[in-house]
Amino acid sequence: MLSSWVPGADGSGFPAEHLPYGVFSTGGGERHVAARIGDHVLDLGRLAAAGVAGLEPWAAALAADRLNPFLAAGPDAWRQVREALTELVCSSAGRAVAEPALVPVADITLHLPVAVPDYVDFYSSLEHATNLGRLFRPDAEPLLPNWRHLPVAYHGRAGTIVVSGTPVPRPSGQRRDASGTIVFGPSTRLDIELEVGFVVGRASTPGHPVSVAAAPGHVFGVALVNDWSARDIQAWEYQPLGPFLGKSFATTLAAWITPLDALAACRVPGPVQAPEPLPYLQLGEDWGLALDLEVALRPAGGTGEEPVSRTSFAGLYWRMPQQVAHLTVNGAHLQVGDLLASGTVSGPERGSEGSFIELTRNGAEPLAVAGVERTFLEDGDEVVLRGHADVGGGVRLSLGEARGRIVARPDP
Numbered sequence: 001m002l003s004s005w006v007p008g009a010d011g012s013g014f015p016a017e018h019l020p021y022g023v024f025s026t027g028g029g030e031r032h033v034a035a036r037i038g039d040h041v042l043d044l045g046r047l048a049a050a051g052v053a054g055l056e057p058w059a060a061a062l063a064a065d066r067l068n069p070f071l072a073a074g075p076d077a078w079r080q081v082r083e084a085l086t087e088l089v090c091s092s093a094g095r096a097v098a099e100p101a102l103v104p105v106a107d108i109t110l111h112l113p114v115a116v117p118d119y120v121d122f123y124s125s126l127e128h129a130t131n132l133g134r135l136f137r138p139d140a141e142p143l144l145p146n147w148r149h150l151p152v153a154y155h156g157r158a159g160t161i162v163v164s165g166t167p168v169p170r171p172s173g174q175r176r177d178a179s180g181t182i183v184f185g186p187s188t189r190l191d192i193e194l195e196v197g198f199v200v201g202r203a204s205t206p207g208h209p210v211s212v213a214a215a216p217g218h219v220f221g222v223a224l225v226n227d228w229s230a231r232d233i234q235a236w237e238y239q240p241l242g243p244f245l246g247k248s249f250a251t252t253l254a255a256w257i258t259p260l261d262a263l264a265a266c267r268v269p270g271p272v273q274a275p276e277p278l279p280y281l282q283l284g285e286d287w288g289l290a291l292d293l294e295v296a297l298r299p300a301g302g303t304g305e306e307p308v309s310r311t312s313f314a315g316l317y318w319r320m321p322q323q324v325a326h327l328t329v330n331g332a333h334l335q336v337g338d339l340l341a342s343g344t345v346s347g348p349e350r351g352s353e354g355s356f357i358e359l360t361r362n363g364a365e366p367l368a369v370a371g372v373e374r375t376f377l378e379d380g381d382e383v384v385l386r387g388h389a390d391v392g393g394g395v396r397l398s399l400g401e402a403r404g405r406i407v408a409r410p411d412p
Contacts, residue, residue: 019035020036045063075201116337117336118158125316127347149275191230225402267290299381308369
């Protein structure tokens with residue numbers, strides 16, 4: 001069963017150090033930490049309890065119902081587990097040990113992989129910020145004065161982060177209608193935000209900033225994020241303090257977290273930053289990530305699923321180490337399981353935008369998708385975010401998808 005996932009066996013395999021981690025259950029039973037291998041998952045808690053070398057020292061962490069204890073064990077544990085998995089997957093003796101711990105993906109339920117104590121959503125794509133500025137301030141400079149000087153962000157609501165596949169009830173709130181009247185009701189301009197999230201694995205000390213150089217050592221892995229947005233609610237409420245009900249109803253996190261180290265071959269310089277950032281934000285290494293991203297929509301009443309946007313994460317203006325450094329420079333600290341999302345990722349060409357407000361020019365240019373038209377999301381629409389990266393040796397690494405379907409909110 002594992003033979004086709006050994007590197008070189010059929011061209012589709014890849015080393016276990018690239019495998020993502022998640023949490024699953026079967027039949028409503030206990031949750032288990034796992035690594036995904038194709039259309040199966042490998043129950044790491046079971047293997048650790050069996051005394052597999054490299055896993056046994058971390059048996060308690062791998063037996064937990066979330067990844068947090070494993071993350072908290074630190075980089076040495078992450079490395080040893082990756083090495084042990086590589087041995088299991090890539091040797092005939094190891095495969096014999098691993099086979100009993102394999103479970104078909106079709107037989108499992110996936111759960112939120114981490115308990116998220118804190119959530120920060122950045123606004124780090126130059127193209128996205130410029131697109132919105134032109135839509136909302138057509139006669140002014142699209143970027144606000146601070147944007148090129150610091151990674152703008154808002155503090156999100158961690159308690160409404162949900163795992164991929166969880167239905168998203170349409171949010172309600174105050175909005176201003178076309179006549180200028182203030183009304184309350186379901187959002188009529190429900191949107192997505194295509195984002196990449198970074199999951200913190202090593203906490204920092206309160207009051208002690210984390211430098212740009214030290215930031216990657218605090219990050220365990222990467223996962224796709226959809227930070228759903230009710231544009232009409234947000235437009236009415238966000239001044240002067242920023243997003244609240246327009247964002248806090250749901251954020252979808254992929255079920256699988258890919259180790260940051262697995263993406264080392266994807267690192268690229270990223271765009272030139274001008275003006276030069278202040279010293280605490282200056283990068284000494286390349287920290288753009290060449291991840292190819294896609295938004296697909298399966299509209300209610302349509303004929304199927306179609307891609308509506310394709311873009312790259314490589315062009316993100318503010319990179320992860322800068323985000324971490326700015327977040328902590330005032331003394332705020334990182335906690336195990338914190339989620340730091342990139343903000344909407346958009347590219348410079350039409351069809352590379354990471355939100356419907358950009359793709360449809362604020363609703364003025366509807367999209368034709370699977371036989372129907374859309375400006376914003378309707379009940380029954382399903383959105384899927386996907387991503388992949390070429391990690392060398394002809395290997396393409398897929399990120400876990402972030403999927404969600406809009407459902408009508410039940411009457412109170």
